[in-house]
Amino acid sequence: MAELTLDGVTKVFTEDDGNEIVAVDEVSVDIEDGEFLVLVGPSGCGKSTTLRMVAGLETVTRGEISLAGRRINDSPPAERDIAMVFQSYALYPHMTVAQNMSFGLEESTEMGDDEISEHVADTAAMMGIEDLVDRKPADLSGGQQQRVALGRAIVRDPEAFLMDEPLSNLDAKLRATMRTELQRLQEELGVTTIYVTHDQTEAMTMGDRIAILDDGVLQQVGTPLECYHTPNNLFVAGFIGDPSMNFFEMDVDGDLLVGDRFEYPLTSAQSEAVDEARRVTLGIRPEDIEIEADGSADSPSEFDVAVDVVEPRGDENTLHLTFDRGVDEPVTFTATVSGLRQLQAGDSVVATFPPEAIHLFDADTEAALHNRSLDVPEATEQIV
Amino acid sequence: MSTETGRVGEWSLFGHSLRRVVLYGILAGMGVFYLIPIETGIMTSIINPASYTGSFPYLPPLEPLVPGTGTFSLEPWQGAIDGLGQGLVNSVILVVPATIFSGLLGSMAAFGLTTISWRGQIGIYILFVAGIFIPYQAVLVPLTQFWYNVVPLQAVFEPLAVLPFVQEYHWKLVALIITHTAYGLPICTLLFRAHYKKLSDEMVEAAQLDGASVATIYRRIILPLSIRMFAVVFIYQFTQIWNDLLFALTIVQFGDAAVVTQDLVGIGVSQSGTNFPLRMAAALLAALPTLLVYIFFGDKFAKGVAA
Numbered sequence: 001m002a003e004l005t006l007d008g009v010t011k012v013f014t015e016d017d018g019n020e021i022v023a024v025d026e027v028s029v030d031i032e033d034g035e036f037l038v039l040v041g042p043s044g045c046g047k048s049t050t051l052r053m054v055a056g057l058e059t060v061t062r063g064e065i066s067l068a069g070r071r072i073n074d075s076p077p078a079e080r081d082i083a084m085v086f087q088s089y090a091l092y093p094h095m096t097v098a099q100n101m102s103f104g105l106e107e108s109t110e111m112g113d114d115e116i117s118e119h120v121a122d123t124a125a126m127m128g129i130e131d132l133v134d135r136k137p138a139d140l141s142g143g144q145q146q147r148v149a150l151g152r153a154i155v156r157d158p159e160a161f162l163m164d165e166p167l168s169n170l171d172a173k174l175r176a177t178m179r180t181e182l183q184r185l186q187e188e189l190g191v192t193t194i195y196v197t198h199d200q201t202e203a204m205t206m207g208d209r210i211a212i213l214d215d216g217v218l219q220q221v222g223t224p225l226e227c228y229h230t231p232n233n234l235f236v237a238g239f240i241g242d243p244s245m246n247f248f249e250m251d252v253d254g255d256l257l258v259g260d261r262f263e264y265p266l267t268s269a270q271s272e273a274v275d276e277a278r279r280v281t282l283g284i285r286p287e288d289i290e291i292e293a294d295g296s297a298d299s300p301s302e303f304d305v306a307v308d309v310v311e312p313r314g315d316e317n318t319l320h321l322t323f324d325r326g327v328d329e330p331v332t333f334t335a336t337v338s339g340l341r342q343l344q345a346g347d348s349v350v351a352t353f354p355p356e357a358i359h360l361f362d363a364d365t366e367a368a369l370h371n372r373s374l375d376v377p378e379a380t381e382q383i384v
Numbered sequence: 385m386s387t388e389t390g391r392v393g394e395w396s397l398f399g400h401s402l403r404r405v406v407l408y409g410i411l412a413g414m415g416v417f418y419l420i421p422i423e424t425g426i427m428t429s430i431i432n433p434a435s436y437t438g439s440f441p442y443l444p445p446l447e448p449l450v451p452g453t454g455t456f457s458l459e460p461w462q463g464a465i466d467g468l469g470q471g472l473v474n475s476v477i478l479v480v481p482a483t484i485f486s487g488l489l490g491s492m493a494a495f496g497l498t499t500i501s502w503r504g505q506i507g508i509y510i511l512f513v514a515g516i517f518i519p520y521q522a523v524l525v526p527l528t529q530f531w532y533n534v535v536p537l538q539a540v541f542e543p544l545a546v547l548p549f550v551q552e553y554h555w556k557l558v559a560l561i562i563t564h565t566a567y568g569l570p571i572c573t574l575l576f577r578a579h580y581k582k583l584s585d586e587m588v589e590a591a592q593l594d595g596a597s598v599a600t601i602y603r604r605i606i607l608p609l610s611i612r613m614f615a616v617v618f619i620y621q622f623t624q625i626w627n628d629l630l631f632a633l634t635i636v637q638f639g640d641a642a643v644v645t646q647d648l649v650g651i652g653v654s655q656s657g658t659n660f661p662l663r664m665a666a667a668l669l670a671a672l673p674t675l676l677v678y679i680f681f682g683d684k685f686a687k688g689v690a691a
Contacts, residue, residue, distance in 0.1 A: 057589050078595040090586035094608045103604070108595025156594070 002068030038207030288357035471647035490572025515570035615684035
């Protein structure tokens with residue numbers, strides 16, 4: 001158990017024709033002892049490559065990776081004392097569950113056979129797979145294989161766990177169960193963990209902190225709520241949260257934002273934050289938009305809109321709203337309301353964008369100029 | 385649940401539909417067609433050579449019960465065993481190690497060229513593949529030169545002849561083993577590589593993270609997962625090397641080290657004519673090992689090819 005530090009880690013792949021592709025660009029993050037860090041981003045953003053560099057399965061082009069204060073850039077995977085759980089589970093198909101779990105102990109420790117089987121039995125009991133130890137992976141269900149893969153990592157008692165989308169091959173129900181169980185296990189074991197996923201729900205619910213990666217560049221590292229409420233930039237704002245934040249491109253005209261379909265007044269704090277920027281992107285989360293079924297817009301932050309589509313989810317409804325009435329393919333934005341509200345496509349409603357819920361981003365640099373007001377301390381690490 | 389295979393309204397014969405009857409009829413006909421040459425060989429091989437001329441080769445020798453079929457005799461088989469005994473032993477000495485070495489080395493080479501990644505491996509692999517396309521005829525003379533003039537294998541082998549079971553002429557078989565191993569390597573590597581490409585990279589990476597060295601990964605992960613492929617490669621190489629005549633003629637040439645295919649060429653041929661029953665018995669005897677290999681490993685072969 002130890003802290004894991006990535007300092008300016010860069011990976012450049014050279015293609016056959018000499019083209020260089022920067023897969024991971026100057027990623028720096030400190031993962032504390034026992035911390036659960038979720039590395040999240042769209043596919044191809046470099047998160048798996050980052051994980052594989054930590055594992056030692058890819059070389060590091062530049063930068064430094066250290067575990068427990070020891071530089072591990074050039075150590076072979078076997079000497080890093082790291083265990084990894086793969087998306088495909090990567091179990092050894094010709095070995096029984098017990099053999100799968102003892103393989104690592106046999107290869108990497110001096111333990112005797114009795115000690116190894118004791119460790120394996122303990123871990124199997126902890127994972128609830130003690131009845132399966134004599135079976136081969138092919139005879140197990142996906143969820144059971146998943147447990148064996150986790151057990152194989154846990155039994156080694158490594159300094160750090162690396163998990164590469166370990167839940168993505170499970171069905172939705174099982175995934176939710178395993179999410180909770182993984183969190184509980186990690187807390188119990190207290191092992192430093194990097195967890196890679198493309199699923200922002202997993203990132204939000206599981207991590208102590210999340211690191212958001214896009215196109216090889218680290219966008220933000222922070223607690224799930226920091227990233228949710230005070231995103232560093234447009235990408236983070238759009239990536240975290242489901243349904244996604246609504247964005248509107250606006251021109252700045254003094255204290256007024258002027259868009260294609262509506263105008264929005266800024267508070268003095270907001271216009272101070274906007275400063276010199278001429279074009280900004282206005283962001284607002286769907287659940288922050290207030291919907292009134294009757295009445296008409298009588299303040300500058302209220303708008304008359306039409307309901308285009310209603311997506312009922314049971315607990316809440318997702319409304320697709322539009323300023324364009326009577327158009328075939330209108331531009332829509334989303335709002336979520338209670339599942340008990342009776343609203344139908346075609347209804348006219350009043351949407352309120354509360355001033356305190358507004359995010360403003362520079363339209364060119366996409367950096368956050370102003371985030372919604374909250375009573376949480378702004379402890380987010382700034383990424384330059 | 386009904387187990388009848390016939391469809392409603394179809395003709396049937398003893399409970400079988402007409403389609404089935406026709407199908408089995410054709411299958412039986414094809415079976416007879418394919419088996420007649422072997423049946424003829426077997427029948428010929430148990431006819432007394434003196435009574436062979438003029439008999440129907442595919443009929444069992446039933447004289448004096450049925451005239452014109454020849455008299456029964458095991459004399460051809462006795463002759464074949466006597467004539468081929470030494471050749472059979474030499475062939476076994478050659479084929480077993482050559483098959484195992486070429487399979488094992490092919491598997492190791494494929495592992496190194498596929499599962500482990502390193503710079504320049506494609507170039508090396510292309511060299512391996514190119515080996516498949518070198519015609520045997522092109523290397524016969526260099527091969528003779530190599531084993532008789534370049535490598536002093538015979539001189540090295542002479543002192544070993546004092547050991548039990550080792551004869552001086554065995555050096556030729558050792559030369560043949562090495563030659564067949566080398567020539568079998570490209571195709572074995574190709575076969576194993578196709579298999580190893582399908583193995584999960586993540587599994588090998590998991591083994592690396594588990595602390596296994598390259599050698600351990602091969603021994604404990606890759607080798608146990610190659611067993612079916614070994615069945616394919618062993619059957620293939622066994623048949624190839626057992627049936628080879630060209631390299632044997634080139635390297636052994638003549639003498640005590642002659643393998644079974646070489647002995648088969650001359651058996652039953654003399655000034656006074658061809659002894660067909662003896663030649664048939666010898667041919668069947670020489671083919672028997674490959675037949676046994678197919679019978680015992682055929683199901684593994686089928687699984688391995690399908691894997």
